Amino acid sequence: MTAVRDVFSPAALGPITLRNRVIKAATFEASTPNALVTDDLITYHRLPAAGGVGMTTVAYLAVAPGGRTEGNQIYWRSEAMAGLRRLTDAIHAEGAKISAQIGHAGPVANARSNRATAYAPVRFFNPLSMRFAKRATREDILDITEAHAQAARMAIEAGFDAVEVHLGHNYFASSFLSPLINRRDDEFGGSLANRAKVARGTVLAVRRAVEKADSPIAVTAKLNMSDGVRGGISTEEALQTAKWLEEDGGLDAIELTAGSSLVNPMYLFRGDAPIKQFANAFKPPLRWGIRMTGTKFLREYPYRDAYLLRDARLFRAELSLPLILLGGITNRETMDLAMAEGFDFVAMGRALLAEPDLLHRIQADSSVKSLCTHCNQCMATIYSHTHCVVTGSPSVVSSGG
Template identity: 85%
Template sequence: MNTQPNVFTPAKLGPVTLRNRIIKAATFEAATPNALVTDDLITYHRLPAAGGVAMTTVAYLAVSPGGRTEGKQIWWRPEAIAGLGELTAAIHAEGAAISAQIGHAGPVANARSNKAKAYAPVRFFNPLSMRFAKKATKDDINDVIDAHANAARFAIQAGFDAVEIHLGHNYFASAFLSPLINRRDDEFGGSLENRAKVARGMVQAVRRAVEAEGTPIAVTAKLNMTDGVRGGISTEESLQTAKWLEEDGGLDAIELTAGSSLVNPMYLFRGDAPVKEFAGAFKPPLRWGIRMTGKKFFREYPYREAYLLRDAKLFRAELKMPLILLGGITNRETMDLAMAEGFDFVAMGRALLAEPDLINRIQADASVRSVCNHNNQCMAAIYSRTHCVLTQSPLQSSSVSRGST
């Protein structure tokens, strides 16, 4: 008897029922020039919601001004809530749910454009901002953890159905998990148990805040299975962290990811490395530096469908909690494979950027194929307005931020 779920059947994500098992993954929108919701941002998420996804994920909603990867990103504060409420209402009107990705960028934060201090496990130089991140004290760590709880409260106030805690890509929590970055010798360094305290503390703080609010929303996390670099987070250590997170009981699901925004970003994306396009997004001398050294930073990995499945199956075999498979999900066969392998949901990024209505078309005709060719030039578009170069032209930067002049 075949018990494999149909990817288009409803499914529970914690207290939330989703209309199917397909989630739009968080992909930075570059649509908030004044760090507030715009019509562009609403359209960016409304289109895939109308196009059939069960839930769309807003990226990246920083828990503090210093936690942003650049200064135009939204950070949680009272002034942002009205616009975020309009965004959630627009998605709900399309019959979909909406999740807020919350996090602190840590050593990836751009202290120069944020005009705020960045924090890391150790003093860390960010070449994009040409600034050092400060070694976080225990008080700094507690402040960041508390800010995650506050972000969850704001998310409930704005009408979100879920929050996704960012524990990946060598952002704040992930940098503490990495033995390559975290060279501390205090209670937050050394053993994996110590290095995992920040990630576990964030999840527990968010769960407590959600329960105290009394409004049922789902709590998920994005967790690196591996950084893809020697000396970084390994699958063995990540699996142990995931087991602790499961035992702690704070999460309704984990979305499994990989790669490092600091040292190996293409390990997540796979396909072409758009070095020329990335260099063109910056002014000299950084442009020249990217052109000269970009092939070392943007290491190319060949694209294949479900390219994170091999590592993800290790987690599926050891964990009982719901898991979300990310990476190379573009057609019905791959979705069905994910269901057959025991994953509860699939998450899609670039394919939906190219064709927001892809899910409705796949549901109507299982033979439909995505036009995405994984040239990854959309990655460089995050410095203007994120879009697919194959199917879309970037919107003009004349959008007026809601609640601002």
């Protein structure tokens, strides 16, 4: 019998080695008011790095100005490089690795705050930006694909150890995978094989860029197992897409996720639905609209430990590629369960937001439970400064360039 992995043992991820198998998941930091690295952003990632994670993931580094979900997010350009290098140096000083989540938000992009065109498989209305996304042409798709490759090259230059290609949550690649959103009748629509071309092409473009570098980095992807909406990406189609990605050979691991930023975000964020707090993050009339219709957008799903495990088991049974289990991993028991089920890594989000030093506490006492209450009020703070409303973490410092 194969020995069960110890979650706190070192582990290879492609060409790099993490000091343990725990990854800080990408959670938008709201710490970049000028689309540049700040001291706040560095603190946000330095704290869990000092707290013992194997790798922290910076979210979200857009591959183009129009690929941001809002205008203050960092996008890859020369002006951002010095700050990004300062960030990676700070994480390395704590003994952790650092990954850059790269992607294009597609129909989720806020064209109003970005002051740039958003793209989608078809013309698509984003109610949060009150703008339409443009139907992407073949040339637009190729440009966005190449932008991912350029982002990977810049990530290497900035000192990142890995990139995570965003293929989830109905962002650009994910929106093409979705039969609900993608109603095209050309080479990028219709069959799953056609709808998967954007995701597969993007990953391979990133892989080719990384392989040409003097210092290769790891390439992972965040992939939806399901959108959680009728007519969206199904688990069956997602599994087939994952098999194709494995066959293509472009990835060192897949992080399994779920939900749609457009229509059902709570399918990923199980627990309380913070409708009032979410509404208050916006100005009227959008605030009033969210209060009146919020239960349709922020549907409530009961929290349970390892809540994505049931679907993730289907992927573990069919794939040999390393897999990262996300969702309700908050204590030693769920970490050990993930290892026993054959997953290679676990990813933690809200629990580390509440307690950046949680891993050190768990290592000292395996019975420790997370302080996260799954109230999800942190979701509303992404429009100001992401933090846990229960514990106040992470600490806030004055912003700097």
